[in-house]
Amino acid sequence: MSVPLAWRNLIHERGKLILSVTGVAVALTLMVLLVGFRDGMYASLTAYYDHLPADLVVAQSDTTLAGTIPVTLHDKLTAISGAVATEHGIAAGVIFTHGSVKIAIALVGYNPQTGIGGPWKLAEGRGVQTDDEIVLDAQLAQESRLALGDKVDLLGQSLTVVGLSRETSSWVGYYVFVARAAAESLLRFSGTTSFYVLRLPAGANTSAIARDIEAQIAGVKVSSPARIAANARKSVGSVLDSTLNALLLVSIVIGIAVMGLTAYTAVIDRAREYGVLKALGADGWRLARLVVSETLYRAALGFGLGIALSYVIGDLLTRVVPRWSVLIRPETLVNTGVAALVMTVIAALLPIRRIAAIDPAVVFKS
Amino acid sequence: MLKLAWRNLTQERLRMGIGVAGVALAVLLILLVNGIFHGAEESMVTYINRQPASFWLMQPGVENMHMAYSMLLPGLVEKVKQVPGVEDASGVLYVAANVQVGDTPVPSYIFGIDPGQSLGGPWKLAEGTADLGPTQAVIDHSLAERYKLKVGDAINIRGFDLTIIGLSDETFGFGSNIVFVNKTAMALSMGVSPLAASYILVRPTPGTDLNSLAGRLKAAIPEANLRTKADFIASDMELARKMGSDVIQVMNIIAYVIGLLVIGISIYTITLERMREYGVLKALGAHHRQLLTVVFVQAFASAGLGYGIGIGLAYMAAALIRNLSLTQIIIEPGGVLSQIPVLMVITVLAALLSVVRVLRLDPMLVFQS
Numbered sequence: 001m002s003v004p005l006a007w008r009n010l011i012h013e014r015g016k017l018i019l020s021v022t023g024v025a026v027a028l029t030l031m032v033l034l035v036g037f038r039d040g041m042y043a044s045l046t047a048y049y050d051h052l053p054a055d056l057v058v059a060q061s062d063t064t065l066a067g068t069i070p071v072t073l074h075d076k077l078t079a080i081s082g083a084v085a086t087e088h089g090i091a092a093g094v095i096f097t098h099g100s101v102k103i104a105i106a107l108v109g110y111n112p113q114t115g116i117g118g119p120w121k122l123a124e125g126r127g128v129q130t131d132d133e134i135v136l137d138a139q140l141a142q143e144s145r146l147a148l149g150d151k152v153d154l155l156g157q158s159l160t161v162v163g164l165s166r167e168t169s170s171w172v173g174y175y176v177f178v179a180r181a182a183a184e185s186l187l188r189f190s191g192t193t194s195f196y197v198l199r200l201p202a203g204a205n206t207s208a209i210a211r212d213i214e215a216q217i218a219g220v221k222v223s224s225p226a227r228i229a230a231n232a233r234k235s236v237g238s239v240l241d242s243t244l245n246a247l248l249l250v251s252i253v254i255g256i257a258v259m260g261l262t263a264y265t266a267v268i269d270r271a272r273e274y275g276v277l278k279a280l281g282a283d284g285w286r287l288a289r290l291v292v293s294e295t296l297y298r299a300a301l302g303f304g305l306g307i308a309l310s311y312v313i314g315d316l317l318t319r320v321v322p323r324w325s326v327l328i329r330p331e332t333l334v335n336t337g338v339a340a341l342v343m344t345v346i347a348a349l350l351p352i353r354r355i356a357a358i359d360p361a362v363v364f365k366s
Numbered sequence: 367m368l369k370l371a372w373r374n375l376t377q378e379r380l381r382m383g384i385g386v387a388g389v390a391l392a393v394l395l396i397l398l399v400n401g402i403f404h405g406a407e408e409s410m411v412t413y414i415n416r417q418p419a420s421f422w423l424m425q426p427g428v429e430n431m432h433m434a435y436s437m438l439l440p441g442l443v444e445k446v447k448q449v450p451g452v453e454d455a456s457g458v459l460y461v462a463a464n465v466q467v468g469d470t471p472v473p474s475y476i477f478g479i480d481p482g483q484s485l486g487g488p489w490k491l492a493e494g495t496a497d498l499g500p501t502q503a504v505i506d507h508s509l510a511e512r513y514k515l516k517v518g519d520a521i522n523i524r525g526f527d528l529t530i531i532g533l534s535d536e537t538f539g540f541g542s543n544i545v546f547v548n549k550t551a552m553a554l555s556m557g558v559s560p561l562a563a564s565y566i567l568v569r570p571t572p573g574t575d576l577n578s579l580a581g582r583l584k585a586a587i588p589e590a591n592l593r594t595k596a597d598f599i600a601s602d603m604e605l606a607r608k609m610g611s612d613v614i615q616v617m618n619i620i621a622y623v624i625g626l627l628v629i630g631i632s633i634y635t636i637t638l639e640r641m642r643e644y645g646v647l648k649a650l651g652a653h654h655r656q657l658l659t660v661v662f663v664q665a666f667a668s669a670g671l672g673y674g675i676g677i678g679l680a681y682m683a684a685a686l687i688r689n690l691s692l693t694q695i696i697i698e699p700g701g702v703l704s705q706i707p708v709l710m711v712i713t714v715l716a717a718l719l720s721v722v723r724v725l726r727l728d729p730m731l732v733f734q735s
Contacts, residue, residue, distance in 0.1 A: 019719075023631055030623065060524045060555075063464045063471040067524055068557040093462055095434045095605065102608050104433035155435075156427030156591075173433075173609075188425070188437040192557035219525050219555075235464050235471035246398070246687075257388050261631045 007297060017298070023262030024302025024344065025309055031252050031336045032310040032328060033317075038244055040318075040327035044170035045236060046229035048106070051120040051167070052197065054225055055206055056081070058213060059195040062223040063231040065091040066106075068192040069220055077196055080216055081209045085199035089117035090183040092194065096176065098144040098152055104173040105140070107154070109183020116197055119177050124148060125163035131182040135163035137174035139321075154178075155186045171324055252339070259302070259340050260347030263295050267351045270294075274355045284356045288349065295348035299341055307333060371663035374643070382668065385631075389672020390679055392622070393705065397680035400701050405694035407606040409539020411599045413475070416489045416536065419567035420576060421583060422598050423590040429601045431565065432542070433462065438590055440561035449586045451574035456485035457563025459552045465505070465545055466522035467513040474543040476523060478552030485567040488546055493517055494532030500551040503528040506538035523547065524555055539694040566590070622712055630716035637661060637720035641727065649729035657724050665717035669709055677702055 048065075058077060060067030071088065078086045090109035095102065110117035112128050119127060123138040125148045134152060136144075141164050146152060150161045159178065168175035178186070180193075200206060210222035223231075274287055282290075314326035375382050410432045414422070423446065425436040438457070446455040459478030464471035479486045481497050488496050492507040494517045503521060510516060510533050519530050528547060537544035553560040570579050576594075584592050593601070637644070644657055680702075684695045 023627060026623065026627060061464060061466075061471075063466075067463070068555070070557065092435045093433050095428070095430045097429070102430075102605050104605070104609065107435075153427060155425060187435060188439070188558075190557070221525060231471055235473050238470050238472050246683075253391060257391070258627045258631065261385070261388070265631055265634060 017301075020262050020266040020298050021301045021305060024259050024299060024340065025305035027256070027258035027262070028303060028306030028336060028340055029309040029313065031256075031340075032306065032332055033314060033326060034248055034252075035332045035336070036310065036314055036326040036328040037324065038248065039329055039332070040325035041171045042233050042236070043327050044325045045172070046232055047167055047170060048108070048175055049225040049229035049232065052225045053116060053199065054197040055200040055204070056198040056210055056213075056222055057195055057225055057228060058198065058217075058220050058222050059228075060220065062221040062228055063235050065089070065195040065228070066093060067194055068189070069194070069196075071189075071191055071193040073196065073217060073220075076217065077198060077213065080213050081198050081200060082204065083198040084201050085114070085116070086196060087111055087114055087116040088180075088193045088196045090180055090187065090189060090194045092183075092187050093173075094155060094187075096140070096144075096154065096174070098146065101140075101144045103140070105176045106173065107183060107186070108175060108177050109180040109187075110177060112179050119163065119165035119168060119175075121166040121168075123164045123166045125161075127163055128177060128179045128182075129162070131179050131185070132157075132159055133162040133179065133182075134159040135165050135177040136161055137168040137176065138164040138166055139169050140174040140176070157182075157186055252336075256339055256343040259299075260343045262302075263298065263344040263347040264350055266298060267291055267295070267348050267355070271351075271355060278355075284352070287355055288352050291348050291352060291355070292345060295344055296341075299344045303337055303340065370643075370647075371660040372667065374660065375664045375667055385668045386672045386675060388627075389669050389709075390676035393673050393676025393709070394679045394683065396622070396705060397676065397697055397702065398683060398695070401680065401684055401695040401697040403606075404696040404698065404701065406539060406542070407603055408696055409542045409694045410606050411602050412536060412539065412542075413477075413544060414595060414599050414602065417485055417567055417595075418569055419485050420570050420595055421568040421580065422593045422595065423566040423568065423583070423587060424564070424593065426589070426591045428591060429593060429598075430605050431460065431598070432602045432605055436460070436564045437558065438563050438566060440559040442587060442590060443561070443563060443566055445587060446566055446568060446583065449579070449582050451571055451579040451582065452568055453571040454484050454569045455566055456480070456483040457549075457561075457566045458486040459549050459556065459558070459562070460564035461552075461556065463524055465509075465543070467509075467515065470513070472509065472513075472543060474523075474545045476545050476547055476552065478547055478549035480549045485569060488532070488534035488537065488544075490535040492533045492535045494530070496532050496534070496546060498531065498546060498548040500548045501526070501528055502531045502548060504532040504534050504546040505530055506543060506545075507533035507535055508538040509543055521545075526551070526555060622708060627716075630719055634720050634723075637664075637723055641723070644724050645727055645729050648727060654725060658721055661717050661720045661724055662714075665713050665720075666710075669713040669716075673706075673709055 057065065058069070058073070059065050060069050074086055074088065077083065089111070092107050093104055094107045096105040108117060112118070115127055119135050122135070125135070128135055134154065136146060136152070141147065141161065144152075146161055148161055148164070151158050152161060159182070165175070165177065183189070200209065206224065213222045214220065274290070277287060277290070310328055314328055318325050414431060423438065423442070425438060428434055428436040443455055443457040446452060456479070461476050463474060463476050465474045477486065479498065481499070488504055491504075494504070496504050498504065503523070505515065505521065510530070515521070515530060517530050517533065520527050521530060522528070523545070534544070534546065550560040553562060568583065570576060580592060580594070647657060680697055684697050687695050
C-alpha cells in the first residue's frame with residue numbers, strides 16, 4: 001500500500017522532486033568524480049608499462065625505467081635469459097617548452113627499426129625513422145599548436161614532428177618519443193642506456209631468469225612491466241595518498257551532508273501530507289515506512305542521475321583535458337551508493353519524531 | 367527584521383549547524399587545496415632559493431630544475447672559476463629517483479655534491495654531518511621521522527645501499543623531497559664523468575657588477591645556458607603554476623558547487639519551515655524588501671559563520687599536516703580573503719530559490735487555518 005502512495009506523493013509535486021533528486025545526484029556526482037579522478041590518475045600513470053611488449057624489463061631500479069645502466073649488456077642478457085628478442089631504450093623526465101606551454105614530459109628513445117618501446121597507438125603520422133624526428137602526444141601537440149611537419153625545440157635541438165600518439169598522456173605530463181640515438185645525444189648518454197626489454201620464449205620461467213640476471217649482473221633490477229607499474233603507483237602513492245585521501249574524505253563528508261540535508265528538507269516539506277495520513281489513521285510505524293519509501297525512491301532516482309552525470313562529466317573532462325583520465329570503477333559506485341543510501345535514510349528518519357507529533361486535527365482546519 | 371532572521375536561524379540549531387558545517391567544510395577544502403599547492407610551489411624552489419648562488423648554468427634548452435634533466439660536459443666548473451668576478455663555483459649532479467625505504471619507494475630529488483664544496487649542499491642540518499663519503503647520504507629529518515629512520519640507518523637509491531650520516535632541514539615538500547649524496551659515487555652510478563655536472567652554481571665576488579659578470583660568463587661558457595637565480599626560480603614557479611592550476615581550479619569549482627548546494631538547501635529548508643511566519647508578516651503589511659532581508663540575512667549569517675569556522679579548521683588542519691610531516695602547506699591571509707567575493711556570489715545564488723518561494727507566497731493562506 002505504502003509503495004504506490006509514496007510514489008504518488010513524490011510525483012505529485014514534480015518541482016520539489018526534481019530539486020531533491022538533483023541535490024542527491026550532484027552530491028553523488030562530486031564524490032564519484034573525485035574518486036574517479038584519483039583512480040584515473042593512477043591508471044594513466046602506468047600507461048607506458050601497461051603497453052610495453054616485454055616479459056621482463058632490466059633497469060637500474062624496479063620502480064621506474066629512467067636511470068642509467070651500461071649499454072653493453074645486450075649479448076649477456078640474451079645469453080642468460082634465452083630471450084627471443086632483446087631491445088634497449090632510453091627514458092628520462094625533461095621539460096617541454098613551446099610557446100606558452102611548459103610541462104614535464106617523459107622522453108623515450110626507442111629503436112625505430114623494431115619499434116619496441118615506441119608509441120603503441122598513433123592518431124596521425126608515423127613513428128620516428130631518423131634522429132631529427134619526434135612523435136608527440138596528440139593532446140600535447142594540440143595544446144602547443146603543433147602539427148605534423150612542424151619543428152620543435154627540445155633540449156637545444158630542433159626536431160620535426162612526424163607522428164601524434166594516443167593514450168600517452170598522464171596527469172603528470174606526456175610521453176614523447178624520439179629515436180634512441182637522438183635521445184642519447186639530447187640527454188648526453190655515453191655508453192649507457194636506461195632499460196632493456198626482454199621477450200622470452202613461451203613457457204620460460206620468468207622468476208628464475210630474473211634471479212639469474214640479477215645474480216650475474218651487478219647494479220640491475222629485473223622485473224615484469226606489471227611489477228614496475230605497481231611500484232610506480234606505490235611510489236607516487238607515498239607522496240600523494242595521505243594528502244589526496246584527506247581531501248577526498250573532506251569532500252565525501254560534504255557530499256554525504258548535502259544528501260542528508262536534501263532528504264531531510266524533502267521530508268519536512270511534506271509534513272502536511274503526513275499529517276493528513278495521520279488524521280486518516282496511519283500510525284507512526286506506517287508513517288516511518290512511508291518516509292523511508294519516499295526517501296529510497298528519491299535516493300534511487302538521485303543515484304541513477306548521479307551515475308549518468310558522473311559518466312557524462314567524466315567523459316567530458318577526459319575529452320577536454322585528456323591527461324586527466326577519470327576512471328569510474330564499479331566498486332566506487334557501490335561504495336558511494338551505499339554511503340549515500342545510509343546517510344539519506346538516517347536524515348529522512350530524523351524528522352519522524354516531528355511528524356509523529358503533528359496534531360491531525362490541525363490538518364482539518366485548512 | 368534582522369532579529370527575526372537571526373531567531374529563525376538559531377531556533378533550529380541542528381539544521382543551522384549542518385548548513386554552517388557544510389560551508390565550513392567547503393571553505394576548508396578550498397583553502398587546503400590552495401595551501402597544498404602554494405606549499406608545493408614554495409618547496410619546489412627552496413633548493414634554488416637557499417643556495418648562495420647568483421647564477422646557475424645548465425644544459426642549453428633547459429631552464430628548469432623541477433622534473434627536468436640537464437647534463438653539462440666535464441671541465442666546465444674549472445672554466446667558470448677562471449672567469450673574473452667569480453668567487454666560487456660548484457657543480458652538482460641532479461636526478462629524480464626513488465629512495466627505497468624498506469618496501470616503500472619515495473620519489474625524491476637526488477643531488478650529488480662533492481665533500482667540502484661551498485655551494486650545492488644542505489643549508490641547514492638538524493642532525494649529523496654533510497661530509498658525504500661514497501656510500502653515504504643526507505636525508506630530510508621529516509622524511510626520517512615519517513619512516514622512522516635515524517642517522518646510521520640505510521636507504522637504497524637505484525640499487526645502491528647508502529648510510530644516513532645527516533638529517534637536513536627545509537628539504538621536504540609535496541613531491542619534492544631532497545636527498546644529498548656523494549657526487550663521485552652518483553656520477554659512477556649514472557655512467558657520467560665525476561667532473562660532469564647537471565647544474566653549476568656560481569657565487570660572484572662581493573661588489574662585482576652582476577650584469578657584466580653575466581656577460582663574461584655567457585662569453586666564456588657558450589656551451590651552457592645561464593640563468594640568474596631570480597629567473598631560474600621564476601621559471602620553476604611558472605612550471606608549477608602551469609601544471610597545477612588546472613587541478614586547483616577543478617577542486618575549487620567542486621568545493622564552490624558543494625558550498626552553493628549546502629547553503630542553498632539549508633536556507634531553503636529554514637524558509638520552508640517558516641513559510642507560515644512569512645505569510646503572517648506579509649499579511650501584516652511587510653514589504654517584499656523586508657522579507658528578502660530576512661532570507662538574505664539568514665543566508666549570509668550561515669555563510670559567514672561557515673566561512674569563519676572553515677578558516678579556523680583550515681589553519682588547524684594545516685598545523686596538523688605540518689606536524690605529521692605530510693607535506694608543506696601555506697595558507698596566506700591574501701588567499702583566505704580572496705575567497706570572500708566568490709562566497710558572496712554563491713550565497714546570493716543559494717538564497718534565490720528561497721526568495722522565489724517567499725515572493726510567491728499568498729498571505730491569504732495564513733488566515734485559512
